Amino acid sequence: MSTLRISGVSKSFDGHPVLQDVHLTVNSGSLVALLGPSGSGKTTLLRLLCGFERADAGTIEIGGARVAGESLHLPAEQRRIGYVPQEGALFPHLSVAGNIVFGLPRTQRRAQHRMAELLELVGLPQSYANRAPHQLSGGQQQRVALARALAPSPGLVMLDEPFSSLDAALRLETREAVARALAAAGATAVLVTHDQAEALSLGHEVAVLWRGRLVQQAPPQTLYRRPVTRELAAFVGEAxxxxxxxxxxxxxxxxxxxxxxxxxxxxxxxxxxxxxxxxxxxxxxxxxxxxxxxxxxxxxxxxxxxxxxxxxxxxxxxxxxxxxxxxxxxxxxxxxxxxxxxxxxxxxx
The missing domain is CATH 2.40.50.140 (Nucleic acid-binding proteins)
Incomplete structure:
Protein backbone atom coordinates (compact mmCIF):
# COMPACT_ATOMS: atom_id res chain seq x y z
CA MET A 1 0.00 0.00 0.00
CA SER A 2 0.96 3.66 -0.28
CA THR A 3 1.64 6.72 1.84
CA LEU A 4 -0.81 9.61 1.40
CA ARG A 5 0.47 13.19 1.65
CA ILE A 6 -1.75 16.26 1.47
CA SER A 7 0.05 19.62 1.47
CA GLY A 8 -1.57 23.06 1.66
CA VAL A 9 -4.88 21.98 0.12
CA SER A 10 -7.62 24.64 -0.08
CA LYS A 11 -11.06 24.63 -1.66
CA SER A 12 -13.83 27.23 -1.96
CA PHE A 13 -17.33 27.11 -3.39
CA ASP A 14 -18.85 30.36 -4.69
CA GLY A 15 -16.22 32.34 -2.81
CA HIS A 16 -16.92 30.55 0.47
CA PRO A 17 -13.81 28.77 1.84
CA VAL A 18 -14.56 25.16 2.79
CA LEU A 19 -10.98 23.90 3.26
CA GLN A 20 -8.03 26.11 4.17
CA ASP A 21 -4.36 25.07 3.97
CA VAL A 22 -4.90 21.43 4.99
CA HIS A 23 -1.80 19.30 5.67
CA LEU A 24 -2.23 15.59 6.37
CA THR A 25 0.00 12.50 6.17
CA VAL A 26 -1.24 8.90 6.32
CA ASN A 27 1.63 6.47 6.56
CA SER A 28 1.65 3.28 4.49
CA GLY A 29 -0.41 0.53 6.12
CA SER A 30 -2.04 2.79 8.72
CA LEU A 31 -5.63 3.94 9.23
CA VAL A 32 -6.33 7.60 9.96
CA ALA A 33 -9.81 8.60 11.13
CA LEU A 34 -10.81 11.98 9.72
CA LEU A 35 -13.11 13.42 12.36
CA GLY A 36 -15.14 16.60 12.43
CA PRO A 37 -18.63 18.03 12.97
CA SER A 38 -21.05 18.57 10.11
CA GLY A 39 -19.86 21.35 7.84
CA SER A 40 -16.19 20.97 8.81
CA GLY A 41 -15.10 19.99 5.28
CA LYS A 42 -14.72 16.19 5.66
CA THR A 43 -16.77 15.29 2.59
CA THR A 44 -15.07 17.96 0.48
CA LEU A 45 -11.64 16.63 1.41
CA LEU A 46 -12.75 13.09 0.57
CA ARG A 47 -13.99 14.26 -2.84
CA LEU A 48 -10.69 16.03 -3.51
CA LEU A 49 -8.74 12.89 -2.60
CA CYS A 50 -10.87 10.68 -4.83
CA GLY A 51 -10.63 13.13 -7.73
CA PHE A 52 -14.33 14.02 -7.78
CA GLU A 53 -13.46 17.70 -7.23
CA ARG A 54 -10.43 19.83 -8.18
CA ALA A 55 -8.48 21.59 -5.40
CA ASP A 56 -7.96 25.37 -5.65
CA ALA A 57 -4.46 25.10 -4.17
CA GLY A 58 -2.06 22.56 -2.72
CA THR A 59 -0.88 19.09 -3.70
CA ILE A 60 -1.97 15.47 -3.11
CA GLU A 61 0.44 12.54 -3.41
CA ILE A 62 -0.39 8.82 -3.21
CA GLY A 63 2.55 6.42 -3.01
CA GLY A 64 4.97 9.19 -3.97
CA ALA A 65 3.08 9.99 -7.18
CA ARG A 66 1.40 13.39 -7.40
CA VAL A 67 -2.28 13.13 -8.35
CA ALA A 68 -3.30 16.76 -7.78
CA GLY A 69 -1.43 20.03 -7.83
CA GLU A 70 -0.83 23.13 -9.90
CA SER A 71 -2.05 22.39 -13.44
CA LEU A 72 -2.54 18.72 -12.48
CA HIS A 73 -5.74 16.83 -11.75
CA LEU A 74 -5.54 13.09 -12.28
CA PRO A 75 -9.00 11.58 -13.01
CA ALA A 76 -10.58 9.45 -10.30
CA GLU A 77 -10.20 6.20 -12.26
CA GLN A 78 -6.41 6.69 -12.47
CA ARG A 79 -5.78 7.25 -8.75
CA ARG A 80 -6.00 3.59 -7.59
CA ILE A 81 -8.31 4.43 -4.69
CA GLY A 82 -10.78 1.93 -3.24
CA TYR A 83 -13.99 3.59 -2.05
CA VAL A 84 -16.51 2.28 0.50
CA PRO A 85 -19.65 4.49 0.60
CA GLN A 86 -22.05 4.97 3.51
CA GLU A 87 -24.51 2.20 2.68
CA GLY A 88 -22.37 -0.15 0.60
CA ALA A 89 -24.09 0.79 -2.69
CA LEU A 90 -24.02 -2.80 -3.97
CA PHE A 91 -25.53 -3.54 -7.36
CA PRO A 92 -28.81 -5.36 -6.63
CA HIS A 93 -28.78 -7.31 -9.93
CA LEU A 94 -25.33 -8.80 -9.26
CA SER A 95 -24.37 -11.56 -6.85
CA VAL A 96 -21.88 -11.02 -4.05
CA ALA A 97 -19.14 -12.37 -6.33
CA GLY A 98 -20.30 -10.11 -9.18
CA ASN A 99 -20.15 -7.07 -6.93
CA ILE A 100 -16.68 -7.89 -5.60
CA VAL A 101 -15.07 -8.34 -9.03
CA PHE A 102 -17.00 -5.51 -10.71
CA GLY A 103 -14.03 -3.13 -10.94
CA LEU A 104 -11.53 -5.69 -12.22
CA PRO A 105 -10.44 -6.24 -15.85
CA ARG A 106 -12.76 -8.50 -17.84
CA THR A 107 -10.51 -11.58 -17.70
CA GLN A 108 -10.20 -11.31 -13.91
CA ARG A 109 -13.95 -10.80 -13.57
CA ARG A 110 -14.61 -14.01 -15.49
CA ALA A 111 -12.09 -15.92 -13.37
CA GLN A 112 -13.52 -14.36 -10.15
CA HIS A 113 -9.98 -13.28 -9.28
CA ARG A 114 -9.04 -13.70 -5.56
CA MET A 115 -12.68 -14.37 -4.65
CA ALA A 116 -12.00 -16.94 -1.89
CA GLU A 117 -9.19 -14.80 -0.49
CA LEU A 118 -11.29 -11.63 -0.40
CA LEU A 119 -14.30 -13.29 1.22
CA GLU A 120 -12.07 -14.80 3.88
CA LEU A 121 -10.37 -11.44 4.37
CA VAL A 122 -13.66 -9.71 5.26
CA GLY A 123 -14.91 -12.62 7.36
CA LEU A 124 -17.60 -14.02 5.07
CA PRO A 125 -18.06 -17.72 4.11
CA GLN A 126 -17.22 -18.67 0.52
CA SER A 127 -20.81 -19.95 0.17
CA TYR A 128 -21.95 -16.31 0.18
CA ALA A 129 -20.41 -15.72 -3.25
CA ASN A 130 -23.63 -16.62 -5.08
CA ARG A 131 -26.02 -14.78 -2.77
CA ALA A 132 -27.85 -11.63 -3.80
CA PRO A 133 -27.20 -8.41 -1.79
CA HIS A 134 -30.77 -8.42 -0.40
CA GLN A 135 -30.04 -11.79 1.24
CA LEU A 136 -27.34 -10.19 3.43
CA SER A 137 -27.58 -8.13 6.59
CA GLY A 138 -26.46 -4.50 6.54
CA GLY A 139 -23.16 -5.39 8.16
CA GLN A 140 -22.51 -8.19 5.65
CA GLN A 141 -23.25 -5.79 2.78
CA GLN A 142 -20.63 -3.38 4.15
CA ARG A 143 -18.09 -6.22 4.25
CA VAL A 144 -18.84 -7.02 0.60
CA ALA A 145 -18.37 -3.32 -0.24
CA LEU A 146 -14.96 -3.44 1.48
CA ALA A 147 -14.00 -6.60 -0.43
CA ARG A 148 -14.97 -4.83 -3.67
CA ALA A 149 -12.77 -1.86 -2.72
CA LEU A 150 -9.80 -4.13 -1.90
CA ALA A 151 -10.14 -6.36 -5.01
CA PRO A 152 -8.04 -4.17 -7.39
CA SER A 153 -5.24 -3.85 -4.72
CA PRO A 154 -5.64 -0.05 -4.45
CA GLY A 155 -2.98 2.27 -3.11
CA LEU A 156 -5.49 3.86 -0.72
CA VAL A 157 -8.88 2.89 0.73
CA MET A 158 -11.44 5.60 1.56
CA LEU A 159 -14.31 4.75 3.93
CA ASP A 160 -17.10 7.33 3.95
CA GLU A 161 -19.00 6.89 7.24
CA PRO A 162 -19.52 3.20 6.37
CA PHE A 163 -21.22 2.26 9.66
CA SER A 164 -23.66 5.15 10.08
CA SER A 165 -26.71 3.24 8.84
CA LEU A 166 -26.21 0.22 11.14
CA ASP A 167 -27.74 -0.30 14.58
CA ALA A 168 -25.46 -0.10 17.62
CA ALA A 169 -24.67 -3.82 18.06
CA LEU A 170 -24.16 -4.44 14.33
CA ARG A 171 -22.07 -1.27 14.03
CA LEU A 172 -19.59 -2.52 16.63
CA GLU A 173 -19.36 -5.99 15.10
CA THR A 174 -18.94 -4.64 11.56
CA ARG A 175 -16.31 -2.05 12.37
CA GLU A 176 -14.24 -4.66 14.22
CA ALA A 177 -14.46 -6.94 11.15
CA VAL A 178 -13.51 -4.09 8.82
CA ALA A 179 -10.56 -3.11 11.02
CA ARG A 180 -9.28 -6.72 10.98
CA ALA A 181 -9.65 -6.92 7.20
CA LEU A 182 -7.79 -3.66 6.60
CA ALA A 183 -4.99 -4.73 8.93
CA ALA A 184 -4.72 -8.16 7.28
CA ALA A 185 -4.54 -6.51 3.84
CA GLY A 186 -1.93 -4.01 5.04
CA ALA A 187 -4.17 -1.28 3.65
CA THR A 188 -3.54 2.44 3.89
CA ALA A 189 -6.95 3.84 4.79
CA VAL A 190 -8.81 7.03 5.62
CA LEU A 191 -12.06 6.69 7.60
CA VAL A 192 -14.34 9.74 7.37
CA THR A 193 -16.64 9.99 10.39
CA HIS A 194 -18.37 12.36 12.81
CA ASP A 195 -18.56 9.63 15.49
CA GLN A 196 -15.91 10.27 18.16
CA ALA A 197 -16.03 6.74 19.62
CA GLU A 198 -15.62 5.25 16.14
CA ALA A 199 -12.64 7.48 15.36
CA LEU A 200 -10.90 6.84 18.69
CA SER A 201 -11.39 3.06 18.57
CA LEU A 202 -10.43 2.48 14.91
CA GLY A 203 -7.83 5.08 13.98
CA HIS A 204 -4.12 4.57 14.46
CA GLU A 205 -4.24 8.35 14.38
CA VAL A 206 -7.16 10.78 14.41
CA ALA A 207 -7.11 13.97 12.34
CA VAL A 208 -9.69 16.60 13.28
CA LEU A 209 -11.13 19.08 10.80
CA TRP A 210 -12.63 22.18 12.38
CA ARG A 211 -14.18 24.92 10.23
CA GLY A 212 -12.13 23.85 7.23
CA ARG A 213 -8.79 23.61 9.01
CA LEU A 214 -6.94 20.55 10.26
CA VAL A 215 -6.43 21.51 13.92
CA GLN A 216 -4.81 18.34 15.30
CA GLN A 217 -3.51 14.97 14.12
CA ALA A 218 -2.46 12.58 16.88
CA PRO A 219 -2.83 9.06 18.27
CA PRO A 220 -6.29 8.60 19.87
CA GLN A 221 -5.09 8.71 23.49
CA THR A 222 -3.10 11.90 22.88
CA LEU A 223 -6.03 13.57 21.14
CA TYR A 224 -8.41 12.66 23.98
CA ARG A 225 -6.07 13.59 26.82
CA ARG A 226 -4.40 16.65 25.30
CA PRO A 227 -6.70 18.32 22.74
CA VAL A 228 -5.12 21.53 21.50
CA THR A 229 -8.18 23.78 22.01
CA ARG A 230 -11.04 23.94 24.51
CA GLU A 231 -13.53 23.64 21.62
CA LEU A 232 -11.85 20.43 20.49
CA ALA A 233 -11.88 19.13 24.07
CA ALA A 234 -15.65 19.61 24.22
CA PHE A 235 -16.14 17.96 20.81
CA VAL A 236 -14.03 14.84 21.41
CA GLY A 237 -15.86 13.26 24.33
CA GLU A 238 -17.21 15.28 27.25
CA ALA A 239 -15.07 17.90 28.93
Whole structure:
Protein backbone atom coordinates (compact mmCIF):
# COMPACT_ATOMS: atom_id res chain seq x y z
CA MET A 1 0.00 0.00 0.00
CA SER A 2 0.96 3.66 -0.28
CA THR A 3 1.64 6.72 1.84
CA LEU A 4 -0.81 9.61 1.40
CA ARG A 5 0.47 13.19 1.65
CA ILE A 6 -1.75 16.26 1.47
CA SER A 7 0.05 19.62 1.47
CA GLY A 8 -1.57 23.06 1.66
CA VAL A 9 -4.88 21.98 0.12
CA SER A 10 -7.62 24.64 -0.08
CA LYS A 11 -11.06 24.63 -1.66
CA SER A 12 -13.83 27.23 -1.96
CA PHE A 13 -17.33 27.11 -3.39
CA ASP A 14 -18.85 30.36 -4.69
CA GLY A 15 -16.22 32.34 -2.81
CA HIS A 16 -16.92 30.55 0.47
CA PRO A 17 -13.81 28.77 1.84
CA VAL A 18 -14.56 25.16 2.79
CA LEU A 19 -10.98 23.90 3.26
CA GLN A 20 -8.03 26.11 4.17
CA ASP A 21 -4.36 25.07 3.97
CA VAL A 22 -4.90 21.43 4.99
CA HIS A 23 -1.80 19.30 5.67
CA LEU A 24 -2.23 15.59 6.37
CA THR A 25 0.00 12.50 6.17
CA VAL A 26 -1.24 8.90 6.32
CA ASN A 27 1.63 6.47 6.56
CA SER A 28 1.65 3.28 4.49
CA GLY A 29 -0.41 0.53 6.12
CA SER A 30 -2.04 2.79 8.72
CA LEU A 31 -5.63 3.94 9.23
CA VAL A 32 -6.33 7.60 9.96
CA ALA A 33 -9.81 8.60 11.13
CA LEU A 34 -10.81 11.98 9.72
CA LEU A 35 -13.11 13.42 12.36
CA GLY A 36 -15.14 16.60 12.43
CA PRO A 37 -18.63 18.03 12.97
CA SER A 38 -21.05 18.57 10.11
CA GLY A 39 -19.86 21.35 7.84
CA SER A 40 -16.19 20.97 8.81
CA GLY A 41 -15.10 19.99 5.28
CA LYS A 42 -14.72 16.19 5.66
CA THR A 43 -16.77 15.29 2.59
CA THR A 44 -15.07 17.96 0.48
CA LEU A 45 -11.64 16.63 1.41
CA LEU A 46 -12.75 13.09 0.57
CA ARG A 47 -13.99 14.26 -2.84
CA LEU A 48 -10.69 16.03 -3.51
CA LEU A 49 -8.74 12.89 -2.60
CA CYS A 50 -10.87 10.68 -4.83
CA GLY A 51 -10.63 13.13 -7.73
CA PHE A 52 -14.33 14.02 -7.78
CA GLU A 53 -13.46 17.70 -7.23
CA ARG A 54 -10.43 19.83 -8.18
CA ALA A 55 -8.48 21.59 -5.40
CA ASP A 56 -7.96 25.37 -5.65
CA ALA A 57 -4.46 25.10 -4.17
CA GLY A 58 -2.06 22.56 -2.72
CA THR A 59 -0.88 19.09 -3.70
CA ILE A 60 -1.97 15.47 -3.11
CA GLU A 61 0.44 12.54 -3.41
CA ILE A 62 -0.39 8.82 -3.21
CA GLY A 63 2.55 6.42 -3.01
CA GLY A 64 4.97 9.19 -3.97
CA ALA A 65 3.08 9.99 -7.18
CA ARG A 66 1.40 13.39 -7.40
CA VAL A 67 -2.28 13.13 -8.35
CA ALA A 68 -3.30 16.76 -7.78
CA GLY A 69 -1.43 20.03 -7.83
CA GLU A 70 -0.83 23.13 -9.90
CA SER A 71 -2.05 22.39 -13.44
CA LEU A 72 -2.54 18.72 -12.48
CA HIS A 73 -5.74 16.83 -11.75
CA LEU A 74 -5.54 13.09 -12.28
CA PRO A 75 -9.00 11.58 -13.01
CA ALA A 76 -10.58 9.45 -10.30
CA GLU A 77 -10.20 6.20 -12.26
CA GLN A 78 -6.41 6.69 -12.47
CA ARG A 79 -5.78 7.25 -8.75
CA ARG A 80 -6.00 3.59 -7.59
CA ILE A 81 -8.31 4.43 -4.69
CA GLY A 82 -10.78 1.93 -3.24
CA TYR A 83 -13.99 3.59 -2.05
CA VAL A 84 -16.51 2.28 0.50
CA PRO A 85 -19.65 4.49 0.60
CA GLN A 86 -22.05 4.97 3.51
CA GLU A 87 -24.51 2.20 2.68
CA GLY A 88 -22.37 -0.15 0.60
CA ALA A 89 -24.09 0.79 -2.69
CA LEU A 90 -24.02 -2.80 -3.97
CA PHE A 91 -25.53 -3.54 -7.36
CA PRO A 92 -28.81 -5.36 -6.63
CA HIS A 93 -28.78 -7.31 -9.93
CA LEU A 94 -25.33 -8.80 -9.26
CA SER A 95 -24.37 -11.56 -6.85
CA VAL A 96 -21.88 -11.02 -4.05
CA ALA A 97 -19.14 -12.37 -6.33
CA GLY A 98 -20.30 -10.11 -9.18
CA ASN A 99 -20.15 -7.07 -6.93
CA ILE A 100 -16.68 -7.89 -5.60
CA VAL A 101 -15.07 -8.34 -9.03
CA PHE A 102 -17.00 -5.51 -10.71
CA GLY A 103 -14.03 -3.13 -10.94
CA LEU A 104 -11.53 -5.69 -12.22
CA PRO A 105 -10.44 -6.24 -15.85
CA ARG A 106 -12.76 -8.50 -17.84
CA THR A 107 -10.51 -11.58 -17.70
CA GLN A 108 -10.20 -11.31 -13.91
CA ARG A 109 -13.95 -10.80 -13.57
CA ARG A 110 -14.61 -14.01 -15.49
CA ALA A 111 -12.09 -15.92 -13.37
CA GLN A 112 -13.52 -14.36 -10.15
CA HIS A 113 -9.98 -13.28 -9.28
CA ARG A 114 -9.04 -13.70 -5.56
CA MET A 115 -12.68 -14.37 -4.65
CA ALA A 116 -12.00 -16.94 -1.89
CA GLU A 117 -9.19 -14.80 -0.49
CA LEU A 118 -11.29 -11.63 -0.40
CA LEU A 119 -14.30 -13.29 1.22
CA GLU A 120 -12.07 -14.80 3.88
CA LEU A 121 -10.37 -11.44 4.37
CA VAL A 122 -13.66 -9.71 5.26
CA GLY A 123 -14.91 -12.62 7.36
CA LEU A 124 -17.60 -14.02 5.07
CA PRO A 125 -18.06 -17.72 4.11
CA GLN A 126 -17.22 -18.67 0.52
CA SER A 127 -20.81 -19.95 0.17
CA TYR A 128 -21.95 -16.31 0.18
CA ALA A 129 -20.41 -15.72 -3.25
CA ASN A 130 -23.63 -16.62 -5.08
CA ARG A 131 -26.02 -14.78 -2.77
CA ALA A 132 -27.85 -11.63 -3.80
CA PRO A 133 -27.20 -8.41 -1.79
CA HIS A 134 -30.77 -8.42 -0.40
CA GLN A 135 -30.04 -11.79 1.24
CA LEU A 136 -27.34 -10.19 3.43
CA SER A 137 -27.58 -8.13 6.59
CA GLY A 138 -26.46 -4.50 6.54
CA GLY A 139 -23.16 -5.39 8.16
CA GLN A 140 -22.51 -8.19 5.65
CA GLN A 141 -23.25 -5.79 2.78
CA GLN A 142 -20.63 -3.38 4.15
CA ARG A 143 -18.09 -6.22 4.25
CA VAL A 144 -18.84 -7.02 0.60
CA ALA A 145 -18.37 -3.32 -0.24
CA LEU A 146 -14.96 -3.44 1.48
CA ALA A 147 -14.00 -6.60 -0.43
CA ARG A 148 -14.97 -4.83 -3.67
CA ALA A 149 -12.77 -1.86 -2.72
CA LEU A 150 -9.80 -4.13 -1.90
CA ALA A 151 -10.14 -6.36 -5.01
CA PRO A 152 -8.04 -4.17 -7.39
CA SER A 153 -5.24 -3.85 -4.72
CA PRO A 154 -5.64 -0.05 -4.45
CA GLY A 155 -2.98 2.27 -3.11
CA LEU A 156 -5.49 3.86 -0.72
CA VAL A 157 -8.88 2.89 0.73
CA MET A 158 -11.44 5.60 1.56
CA LEU A 159 -14.31 4.75 3.93
CA ASP A 160 -17.10 7.33 3.95
CA GLU A 161 -19.00 6.89 7.24
CA PRO A 162 -19.52 3.20 6.37
CA PHE A 163 -21.22 2.26 9.66
CA SER A 164 -23.66 5.15 10.08
CA SER A 165 -26.71 3.24 8.84
CA LEU A 166 -26.21 0.22 11.14
CA ASP A 167 -27.74 -0.30 14.58
CA ALA A 168 -25.46 -0.10 17.62
CA ALA A 169 -24.67 -3.82 18.06
CA LEU A 170 -24.16 -4.44 14.33
CA ARG A 171 -22.07 -1.27 14.03
CA LEU A 172 -19.59 -2.52 16.63
CA GLU A 173 -19.36 -5.99 15.10
CA THR A 174 -18.94 -4.64 11.56
CA ARG A 175 -16.31 -2.05 12.37
CA GLU A 176 -14.24 -4.66 14.22
CA ALA A 177 -14.46 -6.94 11.15
CA VAL A 178 -13.51 -4.09 8.82
CA ALA A 179 -10.56 -3.11 11.02
CA ARG A 180 -9.28 -6.72 10.98
CA ALA A 181 -9.65 -6.92 7.20
CA LEU A 182 -7.79 -3.66 6.60
CA ALA A 183 -4.99 -4.73 8.93
CA ALA A 184 -4.72 -8.16 7.28
CA ALA A 185 -4.54 -6.51 3.84
CA GLY A 186 -1.93 -4.01 5.04
CA ALA A 187 -4.17 -1.28 3.65
CA THR A 188 -3.54 2.44 3.89
CA ALA A 189 -6.95 3.84 4.79
CA VAL A 190 -8.81 7.03 5.62
CA LEU A 191 -12.06 6.69 7.60
CA VAL A 192 -14.34 9.74 7.37
CA THR A 193 -16.64 9.99 10.39
CA HIS A 194 -18.37 12.36 12.81
CA ASP A 195 -18.56 9.63 15.49
CA GLN A 196 -15.91 10.27 18.16
CA ALA A 197 -16.03 6.74 19.62
CA GLU A 198 -15.62 5.25 16.14
CA ALA A 199 -12.64 7.48 15.36
CA LEU A 200 -10.90 6.84 18.69
CA SER A 201 -11.39 3.06 18.57
CA LEU A 202 -10.43 2.48 14.91
CA GLY A 203 -7.83 5.08 13.98
CA HIS A 204 -4.12 4.57 14.46
CA GLU A 205 -4.24 8.35 14.38
CA VAL A 206 -7.16 10.78 14.41
CA ALA A 207 -7.11 13.97 12.34
CA VAL A 208 -9.69 16.60 13.28
CA LEU A 209 -11.13 19.08 10.80
CA TRP A 210 -12.63 22.18 12.38
CA ARG A 211 -14.18 24.92 10.23
CA GLY A 212 -12.13 23.85 7.23
CA ARG A 213 -8.79 23.61 9.01
CA LEU A 214 -6.94 20.55 10.26
CA VAL A 215 -6.43 21.51 13.92
CA GLN A 216 -4.81 18.34 15.30
CA GLN A 217 -3.51 14.97 14.12
CA ALA A 218 -2.46 12.58 16.88
CA PRO A 219 -2.83 9.06 18.27
CA PRO A 220 -6.29 8.60 19.87
CA GLN A 221 -5.09 8.71 23.49
CA THR A 222 -3.10 11.90 22.88
CA LEU A 223 -6.03 13.57 21.14
CA TYR A 224 -8.41 12.66 23.98
CA ARG A 225 -6.07 13.59 26.82
CA ARG A 226 -4.40 16.65 25.30
CA PRO A 227 -6.70 18.32 22.74
CA VAL A 228 -5.12 21.53 21.50
CA THR A 229 -8.18 23.78 22.01
CA ARG A 230 -11.04 23.94 24.51
CA GLU A 231 -13.53 23.64 21.62
CA LEU A 232 -11.85 20.43 20.49
CA ALA A 233 -11.88 19.13 24.07
CA ALA A 234 -15.65 19.61 24.22
CA PHE A 235 -16.14 17.96 20.81
CA VAL A 236 -14.03 14.84 21.41
CA GLY A 237 -15.86 13.26 24.33
CA GLU A 238 -17.21 15.28 27.25
CA ALA A 239 -15.07 17.90 28.93
CA UNK A 240 -15.17 19.46 32.39
CA UNK A 241 -13.80 23.03 32.14
CA UNK A 242 -13.08 24.99 35.31
CA UNK A 243 -11.46 28.42 35.79
CA UNK A 244 -8.07 28.16 37.42
CA UNK A 245 -4.48 29.28 37.55
CA UNK A 246 -1.16 27.65 36.75
CA UNK A 247 1.46 28.07 39.46
CA UNK A 248 4.36 25.95 40.61
CA UNK A 249 3.94 23.51 37.72
CA UNK A 250 0.35 22.57 38.70
CA UNK A 251 -3.15 23.70 37.76
CA UNK A 252 -5.05 25.16 40.74
CA UNK A 253 -8.85 25.21 40.57
CA UNK A 254 -11.93 24.38 42.66
CA UNK A 255 -10.81 20.72 42.70
CA UNK A 256 -7.42 21.53 44.21
CA UNK A 257 -3.90 21.44 42.77
CA UNK A 258 -3.91 19.08 39.79
CA UNK A 259 -0.88 17.80 37.82
CA UNK A 260 -0.45 18.91 34.22
CA UNK A 261 -0.47 16.32 31.45
CA UNK A 262 2.88 15.22 30.04
CA UNK A 263 4.20 17.59 27.43
CA UNK A 264 2.25 20.61 28.67
CA UNK A 265 4.48 23.53 29.56
CA UNK A 266 2.52 26.60 30.55
CA UNK A 267 3.62 29.87 32.10
CA UNK A 268 1.97 30.93 35.33
CA UNK A 269 -1.34 32.70 34.82
CA UNK A 270 -5.10 32.36 34.50
CA UNK A 271 -6.33 29.33 32.55
CA UNK A 272 -9.27 27.06 31.93
CA UNK A 273 -8.54 23.63 33.40
CA UNK A 274 -9.82 20.64 31.41
CA UNK A 275 -10.42 17.14 32.71
CA UNK A 276 -12.74 14.30 31.71
CA UNK A 277 -15.82 13.26 33.74
CA UNK A 278 -14.38 9.77 34.34
CA UNK A 279 -11.40 11.36 36.13
CA UNK A 280 -13.73 12.40 38.97
CA UNK A 281 -13.95 9.47 41.35
CA UNK A 282 -17.24 9.46 43.29
CA UNK A 283 -16.83 7.93 46.76
CA UNK A 284 -19.10 7.20 49.75
CA UNK A 285 -19.56 10.04 52.27
CA UNK A 286 -17.39 8.21 54.80
CA UNK A 287 -14.40 8.12 52.44
CA UNK A 288 -12.81 11.28 53.82
CA UNK A 289 -9.12 11.80 53.22
CA UNK A 290 -6.51 14.06 51.73
CA UNK A 291 -7.53 15.36 48.34
CA UNK A 292 -11.24 14.52 48.69
CA UNK A 293 -14.05 17.07 48.60
CA UNK A 294 -17.71 17.13 49.66
CA UNK A 295 -20.30 17.25 46.88
CA UNK A 296 -24.05 16.98 46.40
CA UNK A 297 -25.57 14.87 43.62
CA UNK A 298 -27.97 17.17 41.76
CA UNK A 299 -28.91 15.09 38.69
CA UNK A 300 -28.45 11.50 37.52
CA UNK A 301 -28.71 10.20 33.96
CA UNK A 302 -28.60 6.39 34.07
CA UNK A 303 -27.23 4.87 30.85
CA UNK A 304 -26.93 1.19 31.70
CA UNK A 305 -23.26 0.36 31.95
CA UNK A 306 -22.56 3.81 33.41
CA UNK A 307 -24.29 6.95 34.63
CA UNK A 308 -23.67 10.68 34.19
CA UNK A 309 -23.88 12.79 37.34
CA UNK A 310 -24.21 16.53 37.88
CA UNK A 311 -22.44 17.42 41.13
CA UNK A 312 -22.37 20.58 43.19
CA UNK A 313 -19.28 21.21 45.31
CA UNK A 314 -20.05 21.93 48.97
CA UNK A 315 -19.78 25.62 49.83
CA UNK A 316 -18.98 26.64 46.23
CA UNK A 317 -21.11 27.80 43.29
CA UNK A 318 -19.38 25.17 41.16
CA UNK A 319 -21.14 22.34 39.33
CA UNK A 320 -19.40 19.66 37.33
CA UNK A 321 -20.07 16.41 35.50
CA UNK A 322 -18.83 13.01 36.60
CA UNK A 323 -19.26 9.48 35.27
CA UNK A 324 -19.61 6.35 37.40
CA UNK A 325 -20.20 2.63 36.67
CA UNK A 326 -23.89 1.82 36.46
CA UNK A 327 -23.87 -0.44 39.51
CA UNK A 328 -22.53 2.43 41.66
CA UNK A 329 -25.12 5.01 40.62
CA UNK A 330 -26.10 7.30 43.54
CA UNK A 331 -29.50 8.94 43.88
CA UNK A 332 -30.21 12.66 43.40
CA UNK A 333 -29.85 14.46 46.72
CA UNK A 334 -27.14 12.13 48.07
CA UNK A 335 -23.97 13.59 49.50
CA UNK A 336 -20.73 12.04 48.30
CA UNK A 337 -16.98 12.59 48.43
CA UNK A 338 -15.02 13.13 45.25
CA UNK A 339 -11.38 12.84 44.29
CA UNK A 340 -9.60 13.55 41.01
CA UNK A 341 -7.32 11.08 39.27
CA UNK A 342 -4.92 11.60 36.39
CA UNK A 343 -3.57 14.72 34.76
CA UNK A 344 -5.26 17.76 33.25
CA UNK A 345 -4.85 20.04 30.26
CA UNK A 346 -5.05 23.84 30.44
CA UNK A 347 -5.96 26.62 28.01
CA UNK A 348 -5.06 30.33 28.38
CA UNK A 349 -7.94 32.54 29.44
Missing amino acids: VLLPGRVAGGAAHCALGALPLADGIRHESGDVDVMLRPEQIDVLPPAAAGDGTLDALVREVTFQGQDAALTLELAGMPTTLRARVPGYRTPRPGERVRIAVGGEVSVYPR
